[in-house]
Amino acid sequence: MAEPVLHRRRLILISAGMLTAAIAGCRSSDILNPDDGQSRAETAAALPMVNRLRQSRGLSSLSRSRPAEVAAIAQAKRMARAGEMSHLIGFNDSFGARMKGHGVPLPAAENIAAGQDSVERAVQAWIDSKRHLDNMTGSFNGLGVAVAWDSASSNRPYWAMVLSA
Secondary structure, eight states: OHHHHHHHHHHHHHHHHHHHHHHHHHHTTTTTSOOHHHHHHHHHHHHHHHHHHHHHTTOOOOEEOHHHHHHHHHHHHHHHHHTSOOTTTTOOSOHHHHHHHTTOOSSEEEEEEESOSSHHHHHHHHHTSHHHHHHHTSSOOEEEEEEEOOTTSOOOOEEEEEEEO
16 A cells, blocks of 8 residues: 555656746746846936936935846736736745846846836836835845837736845
8 A cells, every 4th residue: 555655646746846847947038038128228217207206305316226126027027927016026935045046136126017008107107106105215226127028919018126235
């Protein structure tokens, strides 16, 4: 009777290993090859707006953060692929682990939005939301912004902003 239990355990372990390998393979596709030009443009457009807001409150300016951009790109692409706005789309890790995985210095915060047709409208939507506004006026130094949509469907643009220490 012990032998069938061992076979089941071995099968479960092998299945878990194959699933882990498959998930790891999926994670490396678009995340490791972000669209640098697009994200730089979105961050460059958002920075003056966010910095004007921060300066009006006596806060220091943010600067472009490459790790924050990579994290924002990954988040925007995941939401676009899923056709859903959520902080947890396609991620099994906690927010902190996800940010660390992209090299984002902690503490960090993330704002997401969907449907806005420009970076200006996305930033304004975040300003109009107290929780998102609190993130943009928090004790952060770095900023990354990205937008993604699925060109194979008619789904809306998905925005992500990552603020970092």
